[in-house]
Amino acid sequence: MIRDSAREFAERTLKPNAATWDREERFPTEAIQEAAENGFLGLTVPEQYGGAGLGSLHAVILLEEVNRWCAGTGVTLSVHNSLICGPIAKYGSDDQKQRWLPQLAAGERIGAYCLTEPQAGSDAASIRTRADRVDGGWRLTGTKSWITTGPDAGLFVVYAVTDPEGKRGNNIGCFLVPAEADGLTVGKKEQKLGIRASSTSEMIFEEVFVPDADVIGDSSQGFKIALETLDAGRIGIAAQAVGIHRACLEDSVLYANQREQFGKSIGRFQAVAWKLADMATELEASRLLVHQAAALRDAGQPCTKAAAMAKLHASKACNLAAQDAVQIHGGAGYTKEFQVERYYRDARITEIYEGATDIQRLVISRHLLG
Numbered sequence: 045m046i047r048d049s050a051r052e053f054a055e056r057t058l059k060p061n062a063a064t065w066d067r068e069e070r071f072p073t074e075a076i077q078e079a080a081e082n083g084f085l086g087l088t089v090p091e092q093y094g095g096a097g098l099g100s101l102h103a104v105i106l107l108e109e110v111n112r113w114c115a116g117t118g119v120t121l122s123v124h125n126s127l128i129c130g131p132i133a134k135y136g137s138d139d140q141k142q143r144w145l146p147q148l149a150a151g152e153r154i155g156a157y158c159l160t161e162p163q164a165g166s167d168a169a170s171i172r173t174r175a176d177r178v179d180g181g182w183r184l185t186g187t188k189s190w191i192t193t194g195p196d197a198g199l200f201v202v203y204a205v206t207d208p209e210g211k212r213g214n215n216i217g218c219f220l221v222p223a224e225a226d227g228l229t230v231g232k233k234e235q236k237l238g239i240r241a242s243s244t245s246e247m248i249f250e251e252v253f254v255p256d257a258d259v260i261g262d263s264s265q266g267f268k269i270a271l272e273t274l275d276a277g278r279i280g281i282a283a284q285a286v287g288i289h290r291a292c293l294e295d296s297v298l299y300a301n302q303r304e305q306f307g308k309s310i311g312r313f314q315a316v317a318w319k320l321a322d323m324a325t326e327l328e329a330s331r332l333l334v335h336q337a338a339a340l341r342d343a344g345q346p347c348t349k350a351a352a353m354a355k356l357h358a359s360k361a362c363n364l365a366a367q368d369a370v371q372i373h374g375g376a377g378y379t380k381e382f383q384v385e386r387y388y389r390d391a392r393i394t395e396i397y398e399g400a401t402d403i404q405r406l407v408i409s410r411h412l413l414g
């Protein structure tokens with residue numbers, strides 16, 4: 045049922061508009077609202093807080109369909125569900141859940157996740173944004189970079205150092221900051237290679253007051269919340285890679301059947317046919333890894349390694365598929381006449397955000413080696 049309703053939404057609303065949004069770098073506000081009306085912004089939010097109360101497996105099925113047509117919309121939904129609703133539902137107080145989850149599920153506020161900083165990307169524990177203790181709460185000061193949905197978000201989950209002298213990774217808090225908070229401004233907006241329907245910017249915090257009621261968990265627990273949350277986020281990005289990969293395959297099959305050279309359709313040449321066979325096989329492998337990681341998470345089992353493997357494999361396979369899709373389309377694939385040009389650009393980010401490819405290898409190898 046989720047797949048059907050997600051596919052219907054994607055084909056009705058994303059398919060006809062995604063190329064325009066990409067060209068004009070337009071954040072699809074109306075499409076995100078429509079997604080909210082379909083329940084896609086509160087998919088994993090418990091029903092008592094206005095969500096659908098479903099799990100990670102449902103989320104990845106939804107994300108494959110959305111990313112099949114628009115990866116910009118796909119990342120917006122993935123971050124909102126996994127990195128914003130997820131930690132509030134899992135680690136938030138009853139009061140935080142009651143105040144924030146219904147607004148997030150209804151799409152009244154879209155969420156953004158603020159971990160990365162100019163000097164702290166892969167080495168996320170080295171963030172410098174400060175949380176200074178004040179009467180009744182904290183004041184946040186610092187700059188966050190490459191924040192997905194930054195300019196269009198209504199609620200920010202922000203990670204900041206609460207104890208500069210504390211042990212690395214155990215000195216960070218997790219804070220909820222609404223967009224209207226005094227001292228919070230949108231910094232430089234990024235112009236990106238791909239996922240251009242998603243907005244990305246710096247977020248600048250100048251002594252932003254956060255009451256104690258909006259600290260998630262213990263003020264030293266934030267880094268673990270950030271990493272555990274990223275397990276879910278990585279499964280979401282792996283599902284995004286599966287969606288883009290499927291787009292590459294479907295468009296390439298269509299083109300290989302239509303385009304004729306040397307008196308027959310190019311799909312009849314093994315050079316093209318074998319590319320399609322590999323693309324289809326890798327797609328199935330990626331999808332199974334993604335579903336396995338999601339199922340482990342839903343079962344409450346450790347899923348850090350499985351999530352990293354799913355993202356590592358799916359993002360690499362998706363990039364190879366995008367490269368082959370452009371190759372199969374030849375000169376046509378290098379122009380905006382065909383969508384594979386956009387898929388090729390969109391695919392690239394899946395190997396970069398929510399932990400670059402080598403970070404996934406680092407996570408997997410630490411599990412192997414101890």
Ligand code: CAA
Pocket residue numbers: 119123157159160165166167168169190191192213214267268269271272273274275348397398399400403406407
């Ligand atoms: N769940 C819970 N706890 C975890 C965990 C997990 N998945 N992974 C590690 N931890 C715990 C560790 O056990 C450790 O706890 P102790 O101190 O009690 O021993 C603590 O967290 C610190 O872990 P590490 O020692 O492993 O930390 P590290 O500094 O060596 O870094 C890392 C680990 C994996 C490299 C991490 O920094 C990382 O994932 N880096 C990549 C950052 C990233 O993915 N950024 C994404 C930005 S957000 C984004 O892109 C979203 C978007 O907008 C699309």
